[in-house]
Amino acid sequence: MPDTYDTFRSILSSAFRIPEDEIRPDLTLEQLDLDSLALTELVLIVHERFGVKIDSAYASRSTTVAQVVAHLDTLRAGDTGAVASS
Amino acid sequence: MTEPVAVTGLGLITPAGEDAGTTWDTVRRGAGTAAAHDPALAGLPVDFSCRVPLCRDDLDRRVGRTAWRMSRNAVLAVLAAREAVHDAGLDARTWDGDRVAIVIGCGLGADAVREEQARRLAERGADMVSALTIPQIIPNMAAGEVSIDLGARGPGLAPATACASGATAVAVARDLLAAGRCDVAVAGATEAAVTPLTTTGFWRAGALSRRTDAVTGASRPFDADRDGFVMAEGAGVLVLERLAHAATRGARVRALLVGCGSTSDAHHPTAPAPDGRGAEAALCTALADAGLAPHDVDHVNAHGTSTPANDAAESALIARVLPHRPSVTAPKGVLGHSLGAAGAVEAALTVLTLQHGTVPPVANLNAPAPGFDIDCVTKEPRRQDVRIAVSHSFGFGGHNVVLALARAS
Numbered sequence: 453m454p455d456t457y458d459t460f461r462s463i464l465s466s467a468f469r470i471p472e473d474e475i476r477p478d479l480t481l482e483q484l485d486l487d488s489l490a491l492t493e494l495v496l497i498v499h500e501r502f503g504v505k506i507d508s509a510y511a512s513r514s515t516t517v518a519q520v521v522a523h524l525d526t527l528r529a530g531d532t533g534a535v536a537s538s
Numbered sequence: 539m540t541e542p543v544a545v546t547g548l549g550l551i552t553p554a555g556e557d558a559g560t561t562w563d564t565v566r567r568g569a570g571t572a573a574a575h576d577p578a579l580a581g582l583p584v585d586f587s588c589r590v591p592l593c594r595d596d597l598d599r600r601v602g603r604t605a606w607r608m609s610r611n612a613v614l615a616v617l618a619a620r621e622a623v624h625d626a627g628l629d630a631r632t633w634d635g636d637r638v639a640i641v642i643g644c645g646l647g648a649d650a651v652r653e654e655q656a657r658r659l660a661e662r663g664a665d666m667v668s669a670l671t672i673p674q675i676i677p678n679m680a681a682g683e684v685s686i687d688l689g690a691r692g693p694g695l696a697p698a699t700a701c702a703s704g705a706t707a708v709a710v711a712r713d714l715l716a717a718g719r720c721d722v723a724v725a726g727a728t729e730a731a732v733t734p735l736t737t738t739g740f741w742r743a744g745a746l747s748r749r750t751d752a753v754t755g756a757s758r759p760f761d762a763d764r765d766g767f768v769m770a771e772g773a774g775v776l777v778l779e780r781l782a783h784a785a786t787r788g789a790r791v792r793a794l795l796v797g798c799g800s801t802s803d804a805h806h807p808t809a810p811a812p813d814g815r816g817a818e819a820a821l822c823t824a825l826a827d828a829g830l831a832p833h834d835v836d837h838v839n840a841h842g843t844s845t846p847a848n849d850a851a852e853s854a855l856i857a858r859v860l861p862h863r864p865s866v867t868a869p870k871g872v873l874g875h876s877l878g879a880a881g882a883v884e885a886a887l888t889v890l891t892l893q894h895g896t897v898p899p900v901a902n903l904n905a906p907a908p909g910f911d912i913d914c915v916t917k918e919p920r921r922q923d924v925r926i927a928v929s930h931s932f933g934f935g936g937h938n939v940v941l942a943l944a945r946a947s
Binding site for chain 2: 467468469470485489490492493496499500505
């Protein structure tokens with residue numbers, strides 16, 4: 453889903469005040485300065501925006517933006533056993 | 539008697555302006571800031587308020603990256619604290635943070651967060667409650683965020699004495715300096731509690747003006763037609779130092795904090811003691827702390843909420859203890875009542891009164907209530923050689939705090 457990256461980048465920018473031009477697919481969430489509190493908040497915001505819940509393994513500081521986006525695409529396609537949308 | 543401390547920096551963000559200078563200009567003109575139809579209060583019996591004239595996005599942009607995790611009251615505190623530190627000529631990047639105290643109080647804290655997250659829990663379940671809920675609603679977090687922002691690692695406190703919190707913070711900071719616990723104290727208070735539940739609670743308690751058809755004139759301290767206060771938000775921060783510390787670094791001294799008095803009514807949760815004994819004791823304690831007599835007081839910054847009970851008790855107190863009729867002003871006519879922040883905001887305004895030799899008028903005071911034998915400044919600012927001023931703050935719970943301030947030279 454090509455819009456997932458743009459939407460995810462928009463979330464990172466609006467919710468955590470990260471300038472969009474500083475967000476790249478290869479950066480980890482830690483490199484974007486997301487701490488444990490921010491990661492928990494990210495899961496909630498993504499849940500609201502995409503209707504799916506990021507698996508805890510992906511809501512980690514070592515995960516890259518690209519990995520989260522791929523995970524979201526998988527979840528949105530409905531072919532995973534991860535937590536279903538609300 | 540306690541050694542005076544220097545006020546070397548001020549920071550304000552209020553409905554009257556985004557910094558100390560613009561706030562002072564508006565207060566000096568006596569221009570009311572209440573506005574009708576606050577979107578946050580839509581549909582409530584009282585839906586007007588005094589708001590800081592910046593949207594949340596503008597506020598966050600000024601704070602920077604860390605704003606994402608802050609409640610509105612913390613954002614206001616951080617901005618006011620930065621201004622105060624800059625105004626003092628200090629640099630948080632180079633100072634000895636171990637010797638800097640942060641004392642930032644509040645009356646209520648992040649009530650908007652509490653109300654929103656309670657609604658989410660009730661309507662959408664536990665998974666949809668923000669992880670920021672607790673970090674944002676604990677009443678000390680504004681102090682915590684200011685200490686993080688400034689790299690201040692000395693004592694950190696968050697006094698909560700309702701509408702006296704800001705004055706309590708300044709008094710506590712003075713005590714920390716006097717005890718040698720720090721060399722610089724960043725002291726004040728913040729409030730951003732113009733929320734549906736808080737506003738309704740004050741309305742139910744009979745504390746709010748119901749003048750929905752004429753909101754700019756709703757806050758009218760000491761006026762015969764006053765009927766309650768107007769909800770407001772804001773933050774005020776002062777930088778305090780021992781005189782020797784300020785002198786050593788060549789700091790400009792805006793004014794001196796010469797005395798503090800804090801007492802409790804031990805009478806009633808919300809009503810001031812009818813004989814005003816607690817407030818009088820606070821005033822007399824502040825003057826004694828400063829080595830002053832009542833007749834030394836040139837000017838009173840009154841708590842002046844515009845509620846029938848407060849203004850009656852306070853005018854009687856002023857007339858009784860200060861019968862020589864010092865000038866009186868009450869900034870809540872312009873600013874509304876920013877609850878816990880008010881005492882710090884008004885301490886800063888009193889510093890500016892001393893510095894400029896100008897007493898702002900009480901906004902909307904057209905017909906002083908009969909029997910109020912005090913010299914309120916009305917309509918226009920008054921030029922006055924103010925050498926000694928006191929600032930009153932009183933809070934639910936029966937808290938009384940009076941700060942005595944002196945002109946720097």
